[in-house]
Amino acid sequence: MPRRKQAHRGDKPTLEGVQMPGWLANLLLDTPDTGEPVILPVEPAKRKPRPLGLILTSRQRQTLIHPTRLKRKIKDRLKKSPEGTQFVEFTQKELEEMQQEVNEATLFAPTPGEKRTLQTVAKKIQDVLRDQDFFSFRVKTPTKGGKKADAIYQLKITLQGTKPPIWRRVQTKDCTLALLHEIIQVAMGWQFSHLYDFEVAGERYGDRQLIDDVEWESDRRMKLSQIVRAGHSRFTYVYDMGDNWEHTIQIEKTLAAEPKLKYPSCIGGARACPPEDCGGVWGYVDFLKAVQNPRHKEHDEMLEWVGGEFDSEAFDADDVNKQLRR
Numbered sequence: 001m002p003r004r005k006q007a008h009r010g011d012k013p014t015l016e017g018v019q020m021p022g023w024l025a026n027l028l029l030d031t032p033d034t035g036e037p038v039i040l041p042v043e044p045a046k047r048k049p050r051p052l053g054l055i056l057t058s059r060q061r062q063t064l065i066h067p068t069r070l071k072r073k074i075k076d077r078l079k080k081s082p083e084g085t086q087f088v089e090f091t092q093k094e095l096e097e098m099q100q101e102v103n104e105a106t107l108f109a110p111t112p113g114e115k116r117t118l119q120t121v122a123k124k125i126q127d128v129l130r131d132q133d134f135f136s137f138r139v140k141t142p143t144k145g146g147k148k149a150d151a152i153y154q155l156k157i158t159l160q161g162t163k164p165p166i167w168r169r170v171q172t173k174d175c176t177l178a179l180l181h182e183i184i185q186v187a188m189g190w191q192f193s194h195l196y197d198f199e200v201a202g203e204r205y206g207d208r209q210l211i212d213d214v215e216w217e218s219d220r221r222m223k224l225s226q227i228v229r230a231g232h233s234r235f236t237y238v239y240d241m242g243d244n245w246e247h248t249i250q251i252e253k254t255l256a257a258e259p260k261l262k263y264p265s266c267i268g269g270a271r272a273c274p275p276e277d278c279g280g281v282w283g284y285v286d287f288l289k290a291v292q293n294p295r296h297k298e299h300d301e302m303l304e305w306v307g308g309e310f311d312s313e314a315f316d317a318d319d320v321n322k323q324l325r326r
Contacts, residue, residue, distance in 0.1 A: 052095060052128050053087045053230035055201050056121070057217060061088075063117040068105040070098060087230030092129070099125045124202050128231075150257040153224050154267075156250040157184055157237075159274075161281035166271040168320075171255065172264035177205050177219035183264050184237055184247065186323045189273030194240035198222075201232055224251070243280040266320040271313055275306050288312055 056064075061078045064070060074094060081088055090098065102122045109115035152171050159166040168187040172180070177198050185192050197206040198219060205219040227235065228251060237247040257263070274284040290298040291310050303309065 052092060053089050053232075054095075054121075054124055054128065055087045055203055055222075055226075055230050055232075056081070056124075057203065058083055060117055060121050061086075063114050064098075064102070064121065067109060067114055067118070068101050070101055074098065087226055089230075095125050095129055099129065120202065127202065151225070152255040152257050152263060153228070154252045154255060156252055157187060158248045158250070159188070160246045160248055162271075162274075162284070164271065166273065167269055168266055169252075169268035170264055170266050172224075173257065174223055174225045175264075177222050178207065180224065180249075181207075181219065181237070183324070184249075185239075187264075187266050187269070187320055188247070189320075190239055190245075191276050193276055194242070196237065196239045198235060198237050200227055200235040201230070227251070228254075240276075243277065243283070245274075245280065262325065264324050266317045266324065269315050269317060269320070271315055272311060275310070 056078075061081055065075050065078050071094075074090070077088060099122065102118050102125065106115055106118040106122060109118055150173060152173060154169065154171050157168045157170065166188075170183060170187050172183060175183070177200075181196055181198075182192075184190075195206070195210060197204050197216065199205075200222065204216050205222055206216045208216060208218045233251045235249050237249055239245045239247070275287065278284050278287045287302055290296045290302040291306070292312075293299060
């Protein structure tokens with residue numbers, strides 16, 4: 001252990017063979033010399049600020065570059081982003097400065113379109129700053145035998161509004177939202193019969209070939225890995241805009257890929273998928289009342305509609321996986 005030199009009046013506080021801040025040397029010299037080892041206090045290590053991510057479209061990035069007075073380093077970062085929808089990382093301080101500047105720029109936006117774009121970006125910044133713990137989701141890079149392995153994403157898909165809940169747990173390699181749509185359809189038991197869209201951090205994604213909506217981004221340009229890297233662990237998927245079947249997609253964790261397993265794979269779930277076109281969650285409740293009560297006036301009609309029988313508790317992961325293989 002370090003020992004104190006004999007100190008005389010006017011001497012600078014020193015320790016033999018040890019270099020340390022003056023405040024620590026003074027502390028040791030003021031400590032009575034009892035002959036016991038000296039326990040040195042340790043200053044807590046400074047933690048590097050955790051980056052926060054914004055998912056921004058090309059239009060949103062261009063609007064931030066031109067009508068605003070953001071700092072040059074932020075504008076340069078936005079300019080370097082590739083085309084299409086990308087996530088861009090910022091510190092908390094940068095986001096707070098951006099929020100103030102975007103709010104001011106909104107008041108003086110030259111066109112209604114740029115004003116709406118700035119308002120959308122301002123809302124995204126507000127959500128990230130408000131829910132930093134939620135939007136700071138990070139996963140470790142999976143390893144196998146000490147080496148980097150392909151990442152497998154474990155997702156829990158829950159159909160909102162159903163009690164008890166209808167849900168599936170799937171594992172998949174990195175994929176676009178377009179491919180994830182197909183995985184959800186098969187895993188849940190839907191029939192690919194209606195339009196759909198995803199919403200991630202306030203941005204909507206769908207098949208631009210099926211619907212001409214300029215507010216939607218292409219679901220072929222956003223991947224699970226991009227969502228995770230941007231710090232998001234939860235987003236929504238809506239199927240059938242009429243019945244409005246809303247699903248919550250929770251990214252639970254990443255795993256190392258198993259060489260002998262095939263992906264995507266359904267590893268769990270509960271309860272049958274509702275019939276298509278039954279009227280959403282409320283219509284499904286009425287449907288169950290009819291098929292489960294032989295005395296109900298619509299009992300026979302509803303059973304005939306679904307092919308003669310319907311077990312709301314039925315779920316077969318093996319059957320789902322056979323369909324996923326196809």
